Amino acid sequence: xxxxxxxxxxxxxxxxxxxxxxxxxxxxxxxxxxxxxxxxxxxxxxxxxxxxxxxxxxxxxxxxxxxxxxxxxxxxxxxxxxxxxxxxxxxxxxxxxxxxxxxxxxxxxxxxxxxxxxxxxxxxxxxxxxxxxxxxxxxxxxxxxxxxxxxxxxxxxxxxxxxxxxxxxxxxxxxxxxxxxxxxxxxxxxxxxxxxxxxxxxxxxxxxxxxxxxxxxxxxxxxxxxxxxxxxxxxxxxxxxxxxxxxxxxxxxxxxxxxxxxxxxxxxxxxxxxxxxxxxxxxxxxxxxxxxxxxxxxxxxxxxxxxxxxxxxxxxxxxxxxxxxxxxxxxxxxxxxxxxxxxxxxxxxxxxxxxxxxxxxxxxxxxxxxxxxxxxxxxxxxxxxxxxxxxxxxxxxxxxxxxxxxxxxxxxxxxxxxxxxxxxxxxxxxxxxxxxxxxxxxxxxxxxxxxxxxxxxxxxxxxxxxxxxxxxxxxxxxxxxxxxxxxxxxxxxxxxxxxxxxxxxxxxxxxxxxxxxxxxxxxxxxxxxxxxxxxxxxxxxxxxxxxxxxxxxxxxxxxxxxxxxxxxxxxxxxxxxxxxxxxxxxxxxxxxxxxxxxxxxxx
Amino acid sequence: xxxxxxxxxxxxxxxxxxxxxxxxxxxxxxxxxxxxxxxxxxxxxxxxxxxxxxxxxxxxxxxxxxxxxxxxxxxxxxxxxxxxxxxxxxxxxxxxxxxxxxxxxxxxxxxxxxxxxxxxxxxxxxxxxxxxxxxxxxxxxxxxxxxxxxxxxxxxxxxxxxxxxxxxxxxxxxxxxxxxxxxxxxxxxxxxxxxxxxxxxxxxxxxxxxxxxxxxxxxxxxxxxxxxxxxxxxxxxxxxxxxxxxxxxxxxxxxxxxxxxxxxxxxxxxxxxxxxxxxxxxxxxxxxxxxxxxxxxxxxxxxxxxxxxxxxxxxxxxxxxxxxxxxxxxxxxxxxxxxxxxxxxxxxxxxxxxxxxxxxxxxxxxxx
Numbered sequence: 001x002x003x004x005x006x007x008x009x010x011x012x013x014x015x016x017x018x019x020x021x022x023x024x025x026x027x028x029x030x031x032x033x034x035x036x037x038x039x040x041x042x043x044x045x046x047x048x049x050x051x052x053x054x055x056x057x058x059x060x061x062x063x064x065x066x067x068x069x070x071x072x073x074x075x076x077x078x079x080x081x082x083x084x085x086x087x088x089x090x091x092x093x094x095x096x097x098x099x100x101x102x103x104x105x106x107x108x109x110x111x112x113x114x115x116x117x118x119x120x121x122x123x124x125x126x127x128x129x130x131x132x133x134x135x136x137x138x139x140x141x142x143x144x145x146x147x148x149x150x151x152x153x154x155x156x157x158x159x160x161x162x163x164x165x166x167x168x169x170x171x172x173x174x175x176x177x178x179x180x181x182x183x184x185x186x187x188x189x190x191x192x193x194x195x196x197x198x199x200x201x202x203x204x205x206x207x208x209x210x211x212x213x214x215x216x217x218x219x220x221x222x223x224x225x226x227x228x229x230x231x232x233x234x235x236x237x238x239x240x241x242x243x244x245x246x247x248x249x250x251x252x253x254x255x256x257x258x259x260x261x262x263x264x265x266x267x268x269x270x271x272x273x274x275x276x277x278x279x280x281x282x283x284x285x286x287x288x289x290x291x292x293x294x295x296x297x298x299x300x301x302x303x304x305x306x307x308x309x310x311x312x313x314x315x316x317x318x319x320x321x322x323x324x325x326x327x328x329x330x331x332x333x334x335x336x337x338x339x340x341x342x343x344x345x346x347x348x349x350x351x352x353x354x355x356x357x358x359x360x361x362x363x364x365x366x367x368x369x370x371x372x373x374x375x376x377x378x379x380x381x382x383x384x385x386x387x388x389x390x391x392x393x394x395x396x397x398x399x400x401x402x403x404x405x406x407x408x409x410x411x412x413x414x415x416x417x418x419x420x421x422x423x424x425x426x427x428x429x430x431x432x433x434x435x436x437x438x439x440x441x442x443x444x445x446x447x448x449x450x451x452x453x454x455x456x457x458x459x460x461x462x463x464x465x466x467x468x469x470x471x472x473x474x475x476x477x478x479x480x481x482x483x484x485x486x487x488x489x490x491x492x493x494x495x496x497x498x499x500x501x502x503x504x505x506x507x508x509x510x511x512x513x514x515x516x517x518x519x520x521x522x523x524x525x526x527x528x529x530x531x532x533x534x535x536x537x538x539x540x541x542x543x544x545x546x547x548x549x550x551x552x553x554x555x556x557x558x559x560x561x562x563x564x565x566x567x568x569x570x571x572x573x574x575x576x577x578x579x580x581x582x583x584x585x586x587x588x589x590x591x592x593x594x595x596x597x598x599x600x601x602x603x
Numbered sequence: 604x605x606x607x608x609x610x611x612x613x614x615x616x617x618x619x620x621x622x623x624x625x626x627x628x629x630x631x632x633x634x635x636x637x638x639x640x641x642x643x644x645x646x647x648x649x650x651x652x653x654x655x656x657x658x659x660x661x662x663x664x665x666x667x668x669x670x671x672x673x674x675x676x677x678x679x680x681x682x683x684x685x686x687x688x689x690x691x692x693x694x695x696x697x698x699x700x701x702x703x704x705x706x707x708x709x710x711x712x713x714x715x716x717x718x719x720x721x722x723x724x725x726x727x728x729x730x731x732x733x734x735x736x737x738x739x740x741x742x743x744x745x746x747x748x749x750x751x752x753x754x755x756x757x758x759x760x761x762x763x764x765x766x767x768x769x770x771x772x773x774x775x776x777x778x779x780x781x782x783x784x785x786x787x788x789x790x791x792x793x794x795x796x797x798x799x800x801x802x803x804x805x806x807x808x809x810x811x812x813x814x815x816x817x818x819x820x821x822x823x824x825x826x827x828x829x830x831x832x833x834x835x836x837x838x839x840x841x842x843x844x845x846x847x848x849x850x851x852x853x854x855x856x857x858x859x860x861x862x863x864x865x866x867x868x869x870x871x872x873x874x875x876x877x878x879x880x881x882x883x884x885x886x887x888x889x890x891x892x893x894x895x896x897x898x899x900x901x902x903x904x905x906x907x908x909x910x911x912x913x914x915x916x917x918x919x920x921x922x923x924x925x926x927x928x929x930x931x932x933x934x935x936x937x938x939x940x941x942x943x944x945x946x947x948x949x950x951x952x953x954x955x956x957x958x959x960x961x962x963x964x965x966x967x968x969x970x971x
Contacts, residue, residue: 068678069678071678071679071680072676072677072678072679072680075680076676076680077676077679077680077681077682078680080679394680449712449713452713453713453716453717453720454716544710545710545712546710546713547668547707547708547709547710547713549668549676549708553669554676557668557669557807558668558669558675558676560809561669561670561671561675562671562675562676562677562678563671563672563675563832563836563946563947566671566832566833566835566836566837566947567809567812567813567833567836567837569809
């Protein structure tokens with residue numbers, strides 16, 4: 001009881017209020033060394049800011065190189081007349097985000113006072129800009145006015161909420177929507193990318209529009225986000241929330257695959273083939289899955305079922321090995337499905353229960369096969385788009401694609417590897433250890449190069465691996481090994497007593513692992529896992545080594561090679577470092593939130 | 604007992620399904636991707652890449668993607684440049700459509716693997732033709748489309764002029780990008796001239812140029828084409844950069860590269876290049892290419908090349924008007940050169956890349 005009361009912030013002793021002067025005195029100028037440090041680093045900070053501003057606003061900078069190439073940086077050679085697909089993708093994500101915000105009831109609130117502090121900080125930033133930036137007197141005046149407005153607004157917000165002229169807080173969601181709306185509105189009024197700075201003066205450049213072509217789509221995106229949120233708020237009372245959460249989670253999981261391979265790539269289905277081959281094979285596997293899985297989930301068969309599963313697994317493995325010698329010409333899809341069926345059969349005895357559970361397990365298999373076969377067919381079909389290059393994605397979209405897919409795929413693989421390495425079964429343990437150690441011993445560049453260039457030489461006739469698929473596969477295998485070690489750290493932190501307690505109440509090994517061990521292990525592993533996620537995101541730039549055009553390669557090598565912008569490199573690099581920072585910083589912030597929510601570091 | 608019989612039934616079903624699946628696979632002749640792996644083996648097994656490319660409908664062409672004026676991405680993501688245009692020329696000859704090119708951007712490390720593995724049909728990635736590459740790595744080289752050579756660039760204010768030589772570099776700080784043969788070439792040249800130089804290498808040539816501008820480097824060196832581009836785009840006002848010596852310190856012939864021992868494909872690529880050169884000599888360009896056949900002001904050779912009487916393109920496995928498509932869709936050699944290389948300050952006149960009639964090295968065998 002005591003603990004619960006303690007964790008309630010309302011009951012915690014209040015921090016004594018201090019004025020700004022007191023805070024500065026006790027934190028920055030408390031003693032002589034501290035004072036010296038404050039002054040030295042204050043000057044250093046101001047000096048660096050001045051240098052940075054001078055760099056950004058210098059007449060030598062050619063920001064037109066970035067503005068003109070914004071499309072290249074974001075989507076590389078994606079056909080302009082098909083850009084609607086990009087917007088459709090973004091729209092889908094916006095709708096999903098809106099609905100998820102409502103369903104997961106993100107009812108956090110922001111104190112007006114806190115917003116006031118932010119605005120004051122912004123005002124401070126504007127003041128620094130106004131005093132240090134090498135701009136003309138007029139511009140400096142403008143910045144001073146902005147400073148004054150921001151400071152006044154911040155002060156008003158702080159005082160207003162103190163004197164209860166304003167509400168205490170606003171919902172975080174609506175505050176975020178408001179900020180986004182301001183950004184989008186600014187697209188309509190400020191022609192970003194229209195300007196170049198020359199000797200501190202703003203010079204309008206004609207024909208260099210960036211924002212002008214995207215303001216309408218971005219407005220639609222914002223409206224979609226807000227609309228979806230409001231609709232879902234209304235619908236919230238009408239649906240079964242846990243079910244809605246499951247549906248939404250699966251949609252999120254599916255979205256990278258569907259949006260990339262179906263929407264963005266637009267497969268050109270050969271319908272004759274789809275009806276003559278693809279659908280029958282899919283149906284065959286659903287039926288076959290029923291024939292295998294239904295008996296295997298029968299509780300009376302029990303562990304003996306695994307023998308069948310192992311036979312199936314050996315057969316599936318034989319198919320793959322035979323393929324390497326070109327023995328069994330067979331659809332790739334069939335090989336993959338066999339392997340998955342074997343794995344499902346291996347799991348089946350764990351789902352042995354009443355008929356309803358068994359049928360649910362099998363319907364899950366059927367749904368899985370439908371989605372998988374559909375995706376494989378889509379990936380194997382040629383794209384209808386008139387694309388320049390082997391990868392239909394490039395620039396920032398490629399960076400995101402590789403990072404998201406790699407994280408999504410390497411997470412389950414990493415958890416499995418970690419479990420395998422800590423398992424008591426010697427073969428699993430040795431295999432997993434060998435895998436993890438050997439993959440960790442090889443640089444990522446080598447793995448990417450192998451998967452992209454060397455592997456196709458070894459593949460037999462009838463097997464081919466697309467450039468992007470090769471990159472994601474290699475990167476996933478690499479990242480999973482590191483992830484496994486992070487998760488293993490978490491696994492080791494789970495106390496022996498937890499295992500014993502789980503055994504004592506009669507949980508099976510898989511139940512113990514799934515319900516007791518993994519949740520606790522993952523909770524502890526959040527900080528290293530997020531660190532790894534950030535690493536994966538940033539290291540996607542290594543895909544340039546195998547010829548893909550990620551955002552770094554475009555900024556560092558492609559734009560400076562254009563005749564018009566020869567050698568213009570720093571501008572692009574600065575821009576993408578801001579982009580990288582923004583994404584990595586949001587991930588880190590999110591992890592802090594997550595840690596708070598699961599109560600990490602409180603015990 | 605019942606369990607056992609169930610298990611046996613299961614195994615029977617499994618066996619039956621295997622047979623069905625295998626039969627399916629056999630009917631079907633394998634994956635939808637089977638055709639592409641045939642491409643890989645075709646070159647080795649005698650059939651020509653030409654038929655494969657025509658069947659596929661697109662040409663896989665390897666380029667750099669970041670070579671100034673040779674192959675770069677423009678702001679809307681199109682591959683443009685001298686090399687990219689020769690990719691288009693081959694596509695126009697083989698497929699009749701200059702835009703049917705699948706550009707594969709390759710790093711220097713990847714390019715030879717890509718040719719060997721059949722990932723690309725032809726490599727246009729300013730690759731220098733050398734004896735070792737021709738013999739070692741399973742590739743053949745086509746006719747040189749651009750004669751490049753390593754040169755040096757200094758500032759006129761430092762006393763350099765167009766007639767300076769390597770011997771004038773004694774004690775100078777010379778900068779270049781690391782990991783290329785330029786490093787070795789300048790070292791050899793300095794040794795031959797009996798001078799000592801201070802050689803500094805940087806990650807890439809953008810950084811080298813920045814150091815040259817700031818004065819950290821007295822002289823920079825790389826291929827002449829790149830130096831001309833840098834001078835045209837980055838020479839500050841009031842400063843004079845000069846490129847010397849007149850005769851480059853190395854030979855860098857650049858041209859198309861393709862898989863070894865495929866004579867038919869080699870002929871097609873080579874004669875596409877020759878056709879642009881001959882067209883240039885005969886005054887055939889993108890605007891008049893379609894009206895050459897039957898026009899008496901053009902000679903018999905021009906008529907043949909454009910698909911008129913006695914044409915030889917059909918014998919090569921191309922359509923009769925293949926080279927007419929090349930010239931009308933992409934242009935002749937002079938057009939390709941001027942379009943891409945003039946903007947960076949590279950002119951044909953007086954260089955090695957002038958036509959042989961004008962004292963240059965660009966020469967094509969006769970079309971007869």
